[in-house]
Ligand SMILES: Nc1ncnc2c1ncn2[C@@H]1O[C@H](COP(=O)(O)OP(=O)(O)O)[C@@H](O)[C@H]1O
């Protein structure tokens with residue numbers, strides 16, 4: 001599903017990834033962990049091609065995304081759902097419209113998408129907030145709205161960057177249940193988190209990043 | 221559909237910038253309209269002047285009926301010639317006498333008719349070119365039975381200068397105005413685009429294609445242009461309808477003869493729409509998404 005081979009990423013004067021090799025197979029749910037600044041977000045951004053690597057090879061859905069033509073990038077991104085660390089909710093659009101956007105981008109008709117949007121909003125406990133503006137929601141509510149937008153189109157790959165960073169433990173557990181649920185329906189899920197509680201006891205693969213490399217691979 | 225909706229939302233969100241650009245486009249389109257009227261009327265006057273132009277072919281007294289017929293056929297063969305009419309010696313004298321009624325004594329001692337018969341040649345509109353007329357004149361001059369050919373060379377050159385002058389000045393001015401209006405829309409959309417750079421970036425990360433992202437901006441540009449066009453149209457209606465046609469025009473002789481075809485009145489609406497869309501298209505064209 002996702003394969004990195006010796007991937008290097010360098011920012012102006014900062015070596016973020018110094019050679020990362022890993023593989024996430026179809027249907028897997030795995031975690032990336034590591035201290036703040038370890039390179040978790042960088043790694044996820046490379047997968048949905050928000051940034052390009054300075055070395056190494058990346059395959060997503062069997063496609064070599066390093067040599068991929070720019071015109072094919074939107075198509076790649078439409079197979080992926082992303083829970084952005086910085087949310088990226090669009091102001092000036094209601095929560096409903098923010099979530100519906102993911103389906104509109106994929107060309108779904110207005111009539112068809114309504115039930116799907118409301119269903120997902122209910123799943124994350126935001127049904128009553130569908131007509132609200134993003135700014136009026138709490139941090140935790142915004143985070144759940146972002147999760148709703150990421151999963152509403154049932155992507156084959158779900159990337160979540162600190163998806164529980166703003167949530168209390170109970171809500172965080174609820175969000176994890178949603179991810180597991182999605183994963184059990186066949187979506188490959190990759191979660192980047194520094195929250196140990198999220199993966200301990202899950203029995204899933206946990207890759208720890210340090211110094212721009214995968215330091216250890218354990219089971220949570 | 222969602223393109224239209226987010227375009228309307230976008231217009232409202234940035235209403236002051238949008239109002240400003242609608243006003244500038246409206247003013248620009250209004251000036252364009254006035255310029256179009258001016259060019260249209262200059263052209264119209266010039267073509268009316270053209271109608272007055274004729275060439276006179278003076279004939280030899282001894283020309284035969286047959287010679288006249290073949291001469292007429294030869295003149296008519298020219299592409300530029302519209303109508304020709306034969307004026308006999310008698311008719312010419314009649315005409316002269318009528319013109320000089322007060323000096324009838326001049327004709328008293330007249331023995332015979334000194335005036336030559338002639339053919340008056342009129343040209344088709346648009347075929348009236350100095351060179352063509354000159355060429356035809358010298359050609360006719362060589363023909364059998366022709367005494368002389370006369371036409372107002374200076375008059376013709378004058379008309380030509382007016383027409384080409386009005387056309388090129390008009391075209392240049394209209395092009396400059398169009399470019400100005402286009403630029404207003406271009407920069408408005410560009411500004412709006414950069415103000416929504418975050419949103420555009422997010423749309424891209426969510427997998428939106430270039431046209432999905434551009435659509436609301438294109439709709440927005442087209443709507444702005446349309447609004448500017450309607451504004452110009454309304455202003456024109458107010459000015460021409462209320463001010464010119466109601467009283468004021470009749471006291472200014474030139475205005476009484478001017479034409480105000482309604483097609484030109486409505487021109488700013490489609491023109492605004494087209495310019496707005498094109499301006500937006502150019503503004504977004506080079507943007508990397
Ligand atoms: N756009 C950027 N420009 C420069 N340096 C960056 C940029 N993004 C991240 N970095 C640096 O790269 C390193 C890895 O960052 P990041 O991937 O965000 O880590 P994490 O998500 O694990 O906290 C950090 O040292 C960070 O300062």
Ligand SMILES: [Mg+2]
Pocket residue numbers: 040041042085161162
């Ligand atoms: Mg991060």
